[in-house]
Structures are given as structure tokens and as C-alpha cells.
Amino acid sequence: MRAVVRATYYIALRVSFRRSKLCKAARPPANSAQPPIVISRPEPPLTMRTKTIKALAVSLALAVAPALAACGEREPTSGGPASITIGLSAQPDALDPALSYAPEAWESLWLVYTPLLTYRHAEGEAGTELIPGLAEDLPTISDDGKTYTLRLREGLEYSDGTPVKASDFEHAIQRVLNLESPGTPFFTGIVGAEDYVERGKPKADIEGIETDDDTGEITITLTKPDGTFSNVLAMNFAGLVPGDTPFEDLTKTPPPGVGPYELTDSEPNREFVLERNDSFDLPGIPRGQIDRITATIVKDPRRATEDVISGRLDYIVDPPVPDQLAEVRERYGDRFKEFTTISTYYFFLNSRIEPFDDPKVREAVNYAIDKRAIARLFGGLMAPTCNFFPPGLPGYQRLDPCPWGDPNAAPDQERARELIREAGAEGAEVTVWGNNEPEPERVTEYYADVLNQIGLDAKPKVIDSSVYFQTVGNERTEAQTGFANFFQDFPHPANFMTVVDGDAIQPTNNSNFGNVDDPEINAGIDRLSKEPDLRAVKDQWAQLDRQLVEDAWLAPYGNRMLTTFMSERMDFDRCSLVHPLYQNDYTSFCLK
Amino acid sequence: MTAWTSSAPPEALPSTPQEVRVDPVPPPVPPVGVRRLLRSRLVIASAVALGLLVAACIAAPLWAAAVAGTSPERTNASPDDTVVVDGEERSVLADDGRPIGPTWGRRFFLGADDEGRDVMVRLLYGGRASLAIGIGAALLTALLAVPLGLVAGYLRGPIDAVVTWALDVIWAFPVVLLGVALGVALALGGLKIGPIEIAGGSRLIPLLVIAVVYIPYMARPIRAQVRSLAEREFVEAARAQGAGPVRIMVAELLPNLTSTIVALVPLLMANAILLEAALSFLGAGVQPPDPSLGTMLRDGIERLTTAPHATLVPGLALVAAVLSINLLGDGVREALEGDAVADGS
Numbered sequence: 001m002r003a004v005v006r007a008t009y010y011i012a013l014r015v016s017f018r019r020s021k022l023c024k025a026a027r028p029p030a031n032s033a034q035p036p037i038v039i040s041r042p043e044p045p046l047t048m049r050t051k052t053i054k055a056l057a058v059s060l061a062l063a064v065a066p067a068l069a070a071c072g073e074r075e076p077t078s079g080g081p082a083s084i085t086i087g088l089s090a091q092p093d094a095l096d097p098a099l100s101y102a103p104e105a106w107e108s109l110w111l112v113y114t115p116l117l118t119y120r121h122a123e124g125e126a127g128t129e130l131i132p133g134l135a136e137d138l139p140t141i142s143d144d145g146k147t148y149t150l151r152l153r154e155g156l157e158y159s160d161g162t163p164v165k166a167s168d169f170e171h172a173i174q175r176v177l178n179l180e181s182p183g184t185p186f187f188t189g190i191v192g193a194e195d196y197v198e199r200g201k202p203k204a205d206i207e208g209i210e211t212d213d214d215t216g217e218i219t220i221t222l223t224k225p226d227g228t229f230s231n232v233l234a235m236n237f238a239g240l241v242p243g244d245t246p247f248e249d250l251t252k253t254p255p256p257g258v259g260p261y262e263l264t265d266s267e268p269n270r271e272f273v274l275e276r277n278d279s280f281d282l283p284g285i286p287r288g289q290i291d292r293i294t295a296t297i298v299k300d301p302r303r304a305t306e307d308v309i310s311g312r313l314d315y316i317v318d319p320p321v322p323d324q325l326a327e328v329r330e331r332y333g334d335r336f337k338e339f340t341t342i343s344t345y346y347f348f349l350n351s352r353i354e355p356f357d358d359p360k361v362r363e364a365v366n367y368a369i370d371k372r373a374i375a376r377l378f379g380g381l382m383a384p385t386c387n388f389f390p391p392g393l394p395g396y397q398r399l400d401p402c403p404w405g406d407p408n409a410a411p412d413q414e415r416a417r418e419l420i421r422e423a424g425a426e427g428a429e430v431t432v433w434g435n436n437e438p439e440p441e442r443v444t445e446y447y448a449d450v451l452n453q454i455g456l457d458a459k460p461k462v463i464d465s466s467v468y469f470q471t472v473g474n475e476r477t478e479a480q481t482g483f484a485n486f487f488q489d490f491p492h493p494a495n496f497m498t499v500v501d502g503d504a505i506q507p508t509n510n511s512n513f514g515n516v517d518d519p520e521i522n523a524g525i526d527r528l529s530k531e532p533d534l535r536a537v538k539d540q541w542a543q544l545d546r547q548l549v550e551d552a553w554l555a556p557y558g559n560r561m562l563t564t565f566m567s568e569r570m571d572f573d574r575c576s577l578v579h580p581l582y583q584n585d586y587t588s589f590c591l592k
Numbered sequence: 593m594t595a596w597t598s599s600a601p602p603e604a605l606p607s608t609p610q611e612v613r614v615d616p617v618p619p620p621v622p623p624v625g626v627r628r629l630l631r632s633r634l635v636i637a638s639a640v641a642l643g644l645l646v647a648a649c650i651a652a653p654l655w656a657a658a659v660a661g662t663s664p665e666r667t668n669a670s671p672d673d674t675v676v677v678d679g680e681e682r683s684v685l686a687d688d689g690r691p692i693g694p695t696w697g698r699r700f701f702l703g704a705d706d707e708g709r710d711v712m713v714r715l716l717y718g719g720r721a722s723l724a725i726g727i728g729a730a731l732l733t734a735l736l737a738v739p740l741g742l743v744a745g746y747l748r749g750p751i752d753a754v755v756t757w758a759l760d761v762i763w764a765f766p767v768v769l770l771g772v773a774l775g776v777a778l779a780l781g782g783l784k785i786g787p788i789e790i791a792g793g794s795r796l797i798p799l800l801v802i803a804v805v806y807i808p809y810m811a812r813p814i815r816a817q818v819r820s821l822a823e824r825e826f827v828e829a830a831r832a833q834g835a836g837p838v839r840i841m842v843a844e845l846l847p848n849l850t851s852t853i854v855a856l857v858p859l860l861m862a863n864a865i866l867l868e869a870a871l872s873f874l875g876a877g878v879q880p881p882d883p884s885l886g887t888m889l890r891d892g893i894e895r896l897t898t899a900p901h902a903t904l905v906p907g908l909a910l911v912a913a914v915l916s917i918n919l920l921g922d923g924v925r926e927a928l929e930g931d932a933v934a935d936g937s
Contacts, residue, residue, distance in 0.1 A: 322706070323897050326688050373669035373685075377707065380688040410672055436875050438894055442707050445881045449667045461793065462880050463780055 082591050083292035084314035084570070087304040091269045091297055095251040097239035098175040101182035103487060103583065104317050106236055108274060108295065110582050112159075113239025113257035114285065116150050116169065116218070117230060119491075119581055121286050121588070127580040128394060128491035130230055131284045134164065134240055134258060135218075138230065141532050145225030148233070152216035159262035159277045162242050166211035166218050171243045173209060178202045178247050183237030186489075189229070191221045202247040225530040231490035260288040260587050271296045274586070289575065289590040311567045315584070319563040322379040322438075328565060335572040336565045340383045342392045342580055343487040344496070345374075346556040347447060348472075348514035350480050355430065355456070356514075360423035362552035365481075366404040368416035368454045369447065371557045377442040382558040384408050388496065388548050390559045392580050394534050395493035395541030403550050407557070413454060420455040430458040433482030435468035440483045447483075473510040484513050485560070491581060493541040494529040500548055501525050516553040628927050635923030642916040645909075649723055652716035659698050660710050664717040665881045668708030675699050684708040691899050703901040705891050711905055718883035719909055725799045725877075725884070726865030726913075730857050732803035733810055733864075738853060740807065741814025742841045746822050756815070759808040767805050768870050774801045775876025798877040802864045809863075810856050817852055821845055851928040858921025862914045869910055885910045 092105030097113040100106065110118070118133035120126055132138060135150040142149075156164035173190070176183045177197050188194050192207025208221040222229060232238065241255040254263035254272075260280050265273040274293040281287070298304040298313070305320040305328065307313040320328045328336050349356040349365060356362055371384035386402030389395055405412055420426055430451055434444025444460045451458035461482075463471060472479040489495050498504055502517030503526070524544045531537045549556065564584055566572045569591055577588035629635055656663055668684040675684055677695045684692050684704045691704040694711075701712040744755035762770070775798060782792040783800070790796050821827060822845070830844045865885075871877030872886025873893075880887060885906040892902030 321894055322689055323895050326690060326898060329688075370670045372671050373667075373673075376669050376671075376685045376687060376689045378689070410670070441880065445665070446667045446669055446707055448881065449665055452665075459793065460881055462875070464776070464875075 081291040082289070083294065084290050084567075084589065084591070085294045085296055085312070086586075087298040087307060087313040087316040087318075088295055089297075089299060089301050089304065089316075089318045094249055095254045095263060095266050095272055096249055097236050097241065097257065098172065098179055098183070099181050099249055099251075100236060107317065107583050108261075108263075108272075108293075108586070109236045109239065110259075111261045111288070111586055112254070112259045112263050112274065113236060113241065114259045114282065115234050115236070115238040115240065116152075117234040118285065119234060119579070120284065121577065121579065121585055123578055124580065125392065125394075128392070130234055133234065133282070133285070136216075139233070141230075145227070145530055145532055146222045148220045148222070148229060150218045150220075150233075152218065153282070154216065156258055157279060158242055158256040158258055159279070160242075160256040161279075162256065164240060164258060165213045165243060166216045167213050168240045168243045169218050169238070170206060170209045170211050171245065172238060172240050173206060174202060174204075175241070175245065175247055176237050177206070179249065181237060183235065186232045186235060186237060189222050189224065189226050191223055225532075227529050227531045227534065228490070228492045228494045230532070231492045231495070235490060258282075260285065261293070269297055286587045288587045290586070293586055293589075305565070308565050308567050311569065314567040314570050315589070316565055317584070319379075319381060320565060325379050325381075332565070335568065335570065336563065337572075337576070337578075338381065338561050338563050339578045340391065340559050340561050341487065341583070342390045342491065343485060343560045344385070344388055344390050344556050345382065345443075345483075345485045345558045345560060346388065346554045347481055348479075348484045348554055349552070350478075350514050351517065351553065352515045353478055353480050355423065355425040355428040356481060358423045358425065359552060360419045361425050361428075361456075362555070363404075364416040364419035364423070364454055365451070365555045366552050367412045367419065368450050369555060369557055370411045370450070371407040372409075373446065374443055374557050377446055378439050378558070378560070381561040381563070383561055384558050385556055386549060387545055388500070388554065388556045389493060389542070389545040390488075390496075392491075393488065393493060393496065394491060395538045395545065397539075397542035397545070399546060399549060404552075413450075416454040426455040427457050430456050430480050432458050432460045433468075433472050433479045434460055434462050435465035435483065436462050437465045440465070444483050447481075451481075469511075470509060472513050473508065475507045475510065479513060482513070484554075487560075488581065492534065493538075493545070494525065497521075497525045497529075497544065500553060514554050516548070518547070518551065518553065521547060521553075629923055632923050632926075634919055638916040638919035638923070641912060642920060645719060645913055645916065646723060649716055649720035652713070652720055655716055656710075656713045660701070660713050661699065662710050662713055664709065664714045664883050666709060668704065673708055691895065691902060693899065693901050702905050703899070705888070705902045706895055706899070707891070711888075711902060714883040714888055715905055715909060718885050718888050718906065719913070721795060721878055721882060721884040722865055722868055722886070722910070723913065725795060725802065725868045726861050728799045729802035729806070729864040729868070730860035732799065733806045733860055734853060734857055736803065737807045737810035738814055738846070738849065741811040742818055742845060742849075744811070745815035745818025746837060746841050746845060748819075752815075755811075759811055762805060763808040763812075765805075767867060768874075770805050771801050771867055771871050772874055772876040774804070775871050775874075779876060779879055793879040793882075795878055795882065798868055798871055801871070801876075802867050805867070806860055806864065810853075810860060813852065813856065814849060817849060818845055821848055851925075854928060855921070855925040858917050858924065862917045862921070865910070865914055865917070885913075 088104050092100060093102040094100040095105060095109070097109055100109055114133040116133055116135040117130050117138065120129045120131050130138060134153055134156060136153050137151070139148040139150045141147070152164065152166045158164060173187055174196070176187055177193060184197065188197070190206060190208040196204055196206045210219040211217070239257055241257060245255045251268055252266055254266055256262060258280065260277060261274040262277045263272060264275045272295050274295070276288040276291050298307065301318055301321050302324065304313060304316045304318070305324045308316055309332065319325065347365065349362045351357055375382040375384055384407035386399045386404065386407045387396060432444055432448040432451065434440050441462050444462055448458040448460040471477050472482055486496060486499050499511045500516040500521065501512060502522040505512050505515055505517060521544055524540070528537050528540055548554070562583060564576050564578060566576060571590045571592045575588050575590035577585040579585045671683055673684045674681045675692065675695060677697070682692060684700065685708045689706060691706055691708060692700055693703045695701060695703070700710055702715060703711045705711055705714065740755055744752040778797045778801065779792050783790040783797065827840060827844055830840050835843070868877050868884060869886035869889065872884045873890045878884035878887050888906035889903055892899065892906070896903055
């Protein structure tokens with residue numbers, strides 16, 4: 001199947017190449033206002049040779065006529081195979097569903113490895129709705145909230161034709177746990193999962209997962225109720241792969257999956273290829289419209305943007321650099337848009353270390369930061385906010401009025417200075433941590449300047465982004481305050497609360513950088529996380545968000561905005577769906 | 593080329609059957625070299641340019657406080673941060689973060705950078721940091737390289753082997769690569785050698801890193817010259833007088849290395865300033881928010897087309913500083929060669 005698709009593609013490429021040559025030859029000069037001069041000659045007598053030549057010419061004309069008719073377009077609008085090239089600024093962390101934990105990889109992988117559950121391919125809140133993926137229906141959850149039962153759809157096949165079995169689910173989870181994937185913590189709540197990790201034997205059984213290949217039934221038992229587990233089942237980590245998939249990083253040879261696309265080629269640090277899986281047909285999940293998507297690594301973001309402008313790339317995952325952003329907004333607004341992601345950018349304030357152990361100092365920070373200024377430091381790609389929960393996350397309720405002032409208005413620095421004086425923290429030495437990515441570095445320097453203006457003695461410390469979060473998440477670093485951000489793993493407030501959960505504080509790899517440890521908030525997280533019906537407790541989650549902000553445990557300032565920028569031949573208006581979790585949905589892409 | 597001198601006057605030498613020839617003590621003023629130096633317009637121009645640069649950098653706090661009314665770290669990113677240009681109030685940063693260009697006024701004379709900081713103020717402070725690190729690193733290199741070259745070149749044997757091997761190891765690494773490796777490692781954890789402790793963000797870190805990576809570039813020529821000098825008669829004479837190795841190295845050899853050192857130090861200064869800029873550009877030199885010509889280039893690079901002033905200003909300053917030091921160094925070297933010619937060497 002794969003070979004046929006590839007052969008078709010190469011034929012298409014050749015036809016496309018020839019067509020472009022023919023188009024150039026057939027086009028009149030751009031400034032040819034005069035009609036062409038036609039000189040009529042008497043028809044020469046037909047000889048055998050001229051007959052043959054004429055016949056060939058007619059055949060050729062018939063063959064190229066459709067191509068000539070389509071002059072000016074690089075790809076057909078319908079009918080023939082369509083291929084596009086997209087640009088990524090770096091090689092994704094992995095192209096293996098068990099291992100990848102990077103948004104740029106998830107954008108592709110969720111179309112290749114459909115889990116038992118998935119999300120509706122829609123924009124906004126509709127896109128956060130869980131729908132059955134490879135499972136027939138949403139899970140049946142036992143009364144105690146610990147047992148999830150699902151049934152696999154019948155007749156499913158992987159892209160290579162291998163039948164999908166219920167036991168493949170356990171194999172997929174075994175791979176996550178055995179390969180020490182960053183997804184491991186999401187599945188350690190399954191009964192026996194921690195034992196499985198400790199034993200280190202790939203083929204060992206995970207006690208809490210029961211599967212029946214005959215009936216397709218899958219039963220998962222948890223150690224305690226977890227209202228987010230349906231979302232966990234919809235993560236890419238739980239994407240099904242065949243039961244004989246090796247226990248190793250398969251980035252170079254990605255395993256087959258069930259999805260609108262299949263990964264057919266992968267050359268790390270160069271490119272990977274998604275080809276449409278023609279055998280894919282699942283209700284609620286659209287099939288791809290583009291036949292072949294080549295994802296190329298273009299490390300220079302400036303060049304990547306230029307390539308989209310010139311048409312060498314059809315889409316880029318990362319936003320244009322600030323230098324080009326204004327030009328792109330002004331000149332290519334018809335194929336460029338900005339959207340707000342479900343993310344929160346904030347300054348962590350370490351409540352265990354002076355001076356941020358004093359609530360007044362934390363309040364002062366919240367009063368002092370100018371969120372409009374930070375939006376400018378992000379080139380305008382930051383939406384100021386007061387909440388910790390981002391808009392679009394279930395449980396978000398806009399804090400209005402914001403206890404620290406309107407996020408779109410000037411800050412109250414005088415009040416901040418007063419609070420610092422009241423706390424006796426004037427001149428307190430503060431190291432402000434940040435990483436060396438352009439925007440975080442700018443924000444870190446700005447934040448240190450603000451702290452100095454309100455009476456502290458702050459100095460920024462900018463370190464390499466590759467070690468930043470491990471460094472500030474190590475208790476020995478004693479990071480006082482600094483840059484932090486969080487992008488959702490899945491659309492559930494409990495996911496966001498992991499970075500402020502006092503029960504999740506650990507000495508190393510701590511994601512609760514500010515050591516937020518409020519017993520009320522901890523109890524709230526614990527209680528609400530068990531509730532499987534999120535809608536029923538949305539208001540209570542919103543109350544926790546309010547409490548977090550009002551007690552100034554951290555200083556949220558914005559929600560990151562990203563962009564969609566496409567080449568001229570892409571049908572931007574009809575085919576550029578932005579999903580709230582996976583960003584740009586490639587199944588929506590199409591050519592004009 | 594070099595003015596061979598001896599600290600011991602000829603009459604103080606012991607009488608021996610074989611007369612040891614000792615060069616006469618040079619006259620106190622080398623008029624040929626100085627005249628040549630003063631006659632070169634290029635040298636005068638470069639000296640004036642360098643002097644102006646240094647003076648401007650020294651006056652940085654004066655400009656910041658009395659003229660611009662800001663500090664090099666002060667950001668102006670808010671929509672409320674405005675400046676009046678030609679009677680019109682304009683934001684220092686536009687909504688999309690684009691900084692204002694040169695106003696040619698007291699505030700933002702050379703425009704703002706991507707955080708709304710005053711480029712003129714940062715240029716003066718940054719130039720000060722770059723010059724201080726460049727000159728400091730070159731002098732420290734000389735301070736470390738000259739004794740190493742002397743010891744290795746004069747004592748030879750195992751000491752020479754060890755020193756040469758160590759120099760070869762440093763030399764084996766590309767300068768920028770070694771500088772980045774050391775700079776990144778030390779910028780995070782700082783440096784602690786016995787009682788000496790330097791914090792990670794200190795400007796002494798890039799100074800030390802640059803000084804260390806350039807040691808072979810000075811120590812090896814010094815060593816080679818010492819090996820040659822050590823065979824000369826005046827060294828033999830000193831040895832015959834009973835002078836020990838230390839005395840010979842300090843009193844006999846070192847004065848004869850002066851012209852080499854004077855010729856190499858300006859070259860090292862220019863290279864050190866460039867290396868500082870490179871390291872800071874790559875995040876391994878001066879640490880933010882402190883300005884240097886390298887960090888300014890780094891800050892401006894994202895806005896190369898929409899706000900070129902943020903890159904052009906430190907870039908031109910870097911060219912001016914390095915060019916003036918190089919031209920001055922060339923002039924001094926030629927003057928010293930003139931001295932040598934006048935001395936008949």
C-alpha cells in the first residue's frame with residue numbers, strides 16, 4: 001500500500017514539474033498587449049512521417065491540455081494528489097507516540113496514532129470535547145471512579161494492514177512506562193504500574209489493565225479515583241501501536257498507527273513525511289485532504305518565514321520572528337492569523353524563601369508588573385490576563401475585577417512600593433531566573449527592572465533554556481522567583497493545577513517552582529480531581545483559580561499567542577482549523 | 593629588530609682572557625621612534641579616536657544621569673513610556689515591540705533597544721565593559737604568558753615540555769569554542785579557587801576566560817624568543833658573573849622582550865575585545881542585563897531590519913575600537929622598529 005502511494009506521489013511530482021515548464025513556455029510575455037500575429041500557410045500534404053508526428057502532437061496536446069489549463073497553480077485543486085511542505089524550527093523530541101512530549105510533534109502525531117479516546121476536530125471549546133477514538137464509546141466508569149471499561153471498535157487495522165487488538169493498548173502503555181517516557185507520571189495511577197516500572201521487564205504484566213482480544217474489551221483499574229483519566233486516555237502517549245512494536249525509541253522508523261495520516265519517512269534533523277492513510281475511516285475524525293505532508297526542519301526562523309512568503313514552504317509551525325511579524329501582518333494578512341493558546345505565562349514566587357515568603361511582597365509583585373509591557377516584549381503575541389487558568393480551559397471564569405488591577409491598564413507601582421516598605425523588604429536581594437530564549441530573556445530582564453523600581457535589589461540570571469526548568473525545579477538552586485509557563489497536556493483544570501499542588505512538591509524536577517503549598521488549594525485539587533463529570537465542578541475549579549490569584553501565590557501575566565501563516569496556494573480561509581489542544585489541524589489543510 | 597640591552601654596564605664585567613662583547617646602553621631618549629610615531633597622522637588619528645572612546649565610556653554615568661536621565665538597565669516597554677520627538681509624543685516601544693529609532697535628543701539619542709532601554713546609555717556603559725574586559729584580559733594574558741614563556745624558554749627540559757604541552761592543549765581548541773565552553777560553565781556556577789571566589793554573573797569571568805584562551809598566542813612567541821636570546825653573549829656574560837636563572841630571566845632577558853610584548857599587547861587587546869563581543873553575543877560573556885557591545889548586538893539582532901540602529905550602533909563602535917587599537921599598535925610597533933634601526937641592531 002505504502003509503495004503504491006509513494007509511486008503515485010513521484011509520478012505526480014514529475015507531472016507537476018513538467019507542467020510548470022510547459023506553463024512557462026505557454027504563457028505570453030507579461031507585457032504583451034498586442035495580439036499575436038498569425039500567418040496562415042497552405043496545409044502540406046500528409047506523409048506517413050507527418051502523420052505520425054501529428055498523431056504524436058495530438059496525443060501530447062491531449063495529455064498536456066489539463067496541465068496547461070491549470071497553469072499558474074502548483075497543485076491541482078481537486079482530483080490529483082496534493083502535497084505540501086511545512087517548516088519546523090527544530091527536530092521534535094521524538095516521533096514515537098510513547099516518547100514525544102513536544103507540541104510541534106503532537107501536532108503531527110495525533111493524526112497518526114489515534115488513542116482509544118480523542119478530541120473533536122473543532123475550534124474553541126468544541127475542540128475540548130472528548131469523543132471515542134479507537135473505542136466504540138466513551139468509557140464506562142465504575143461508581144467508585146476507579147474502573148474504566150472500554151470496547152475496541154471492530155475491524156480496525158493499522159496503516160500497514162495489521163489488525164488492531166485490545167491487548168495492543170496494554171503494549172502501548174508498557175512502552176510508555178518501560179521507556180521512562182515523560183508520559184510515565186500520567187499512567188502510574190493504574191494498579192500495578194509502579195511495580196511494572198520498578199521491575200523493568202518490558203513484557204511483565206500491568207495488573208490494572210485487562211484486555212480481551214476476542215471481545216475487544218479493555219478494563220483499566222486505578223489505585224484511586226481520577227477524574228482526568230479519560231483525558232489521559234486521549235493523550236498521544238496512549239496512541240495504539242501493534243503488539244510487536246519494540247521497546248525502543250522508534251523516531252527513525254515510526255511504527256504504524258491508526259489515523260488520518262501515516263508516518264512513512266523520518267530522517268531526524270532533516271524531515272519526516274506524513275502520507276494520507278486511505279484506509280482510515282472513523283466516525284467523528286476527518287480524513288486528511290492533503291495527500292502528502294513533508295515536514296522539513298528549517299532552523300533559521302527568518303528563512304522559514306521567507307520561504308512561506310515565496311511559496312517554498314506552505315506552512316510554518318513557529319511564529320515569524322519579531323522583525324518579520326509586522327510585515328507579515330501588514331502584507332500577508334489574508335493568509336496569516338494569530339490565536340491564543342490554552343497556556344499561562346507567569347512569574348513563580350518561591351513562598352519558602354525570603355522575601356517571597358511574605359504575602360505582602362508577592363502582592364507587591366502582582367501590583368507592579370505591567371502586563372501590557374510584557375505583551376510588547378512578546379512582539380504583541382501575548383494576551384494579558386489576571387487568571388491563572390487560561391481562557392478556553394474548562395473552569396475558566398474571568399476575574400473581573402482583577403484584585404491587582406485591570407491587566408490591560410497601567411499597574412499600581414506606588415501601592416507595590418508601599419507593600420514592600422510594609423513588609424520591610426526594601427533592598428532585599430533577589431535573583432530573577434530566566435532562560436535564554438529571546439522572549440523569556442527579555443521578560444526576565446524587564447521583571448528584574450520592575451522589582452528594582454519597587455524597592456528590591458534584583459538581578460536577572462539567564463541560563464540556557466535546555467537546563468532551565470530542571471535548574472529552577474531543583475530545591476538546591478533555591479530559586480526565588482523567575483519565568484515560568486505552562487501549556488496544557490489536556491483540557492482539564494487539574495492538569496494546570498499540577499504546578500501549584502503542594503502535594504506534588506519534590507526535591508528535584510519539581511514543577512511547582514514557587515512551592516505553592518496552600519492546604520485549602522491542595523484539598524480542593526484532591527477533591528475535584530476525583531470528579532469524573534467536569535461540568536459539575538467547573539465553578540469549584542474557578543473558585544480555586546480565584547483563590548490562587550487573590551492569595552498572590554504566583555503572578556500570572558498572559559496567555560501566549562501563536563500564529564498560522566500559510567503560502568499563497570493554501571486555501572487559508574476554508575482550511576486552517578486551529579484546535580485548542582493540538583494547534584493547527586493538518587486534516588483541515590487544503591489547497592486552493 | 594629588537595634592541596638588545598644589558599642591565600650590567602660594560603666596565604662592571606670581570607676581566608677575562610676572552611672579551612665578552614656587550615652592546616652599549618642605548619641613549620635615554622629614542623628620538624627616531626618617537627618622531628616617527630608623532631609624524632604618522634594615522635597613528636595620531638587612531639590615538640585620538642581611542643582616547644575619545646575611552647573618555648566617552650568613562651563619562652557614561654554623567655550622560656546617563658545628567659542628559660538621558662536613565663540607567664542602562666531601565667526598561668521602557670509600557671504604552672505609558674513615551675518620548676517627545678519633533679513635538680510629537682511617541683511610544684518607546686510600539687505595540688508589536690518595535691523600538692523607537694534615534695531621536696537625536698537627550699532621551700533615546702540613538703534610539704531604544706527591544707526592551708525600550710536607551711541605546712546611547714547602554715553603548716557608553718557597554719563600551720566601558722568591553723574596553724575594560726579587552727584591555728584587562730590582554731594585560732592579564734601578558735602577565736601570565738610572559739613568565740611562562742620565560743621559564744619554558746630559558747629553563748628548557750621537563751619544565752619546557754610541560755608548559756609547551758599545556759599551551760598546545762589550549763591552542764588545540766578553537767578560541768571561540770573554548771571561550772564559549774568555559775564561559776557557559778562558569779557563568780552558571782561561578783569560579784572558586786581556594787579563597788578566590790567569583791560569582792557567575794561577574795564581568796571577571798569573561799575577562800579570565802579570554803585571558804586564559806589567549807595565553808598560548810603570547811607565551812609561544814615569547815618562549816621562542818627567549819630560547820634565541822638565551823644563546824646570546826650577554827646572557828653568557830651574566831651567567832659567568834654568577835647570576836642565577838631568576839636574575840638572568842628578570843634582569844637580562846625580560847628587558848629584551850619589551851618590544852615584543854609592546855607589539856603583541858595591542859593585538860591581543862583588539863582580539864580580546866572581539867572575543868568578548870563574540871562570547872557575549874553567544875551568551876557566554878557579559879551576562880544580562882549588563883551591557884557590552886556583544887550583548888547589545890545580541891539584543892538587536894532580532895530587529896535587524898525594522899530597528900537596525902540597535903545593531904548598527906554597537907557594531908560600528910566595535911569596529912572603531914578595534915580599528916583604533918590595531919592602528920595604534922601598528923604605529924607603536926613601527927616606532928619601536930625605528931628605535932631598533934637607530935640603535936643599529
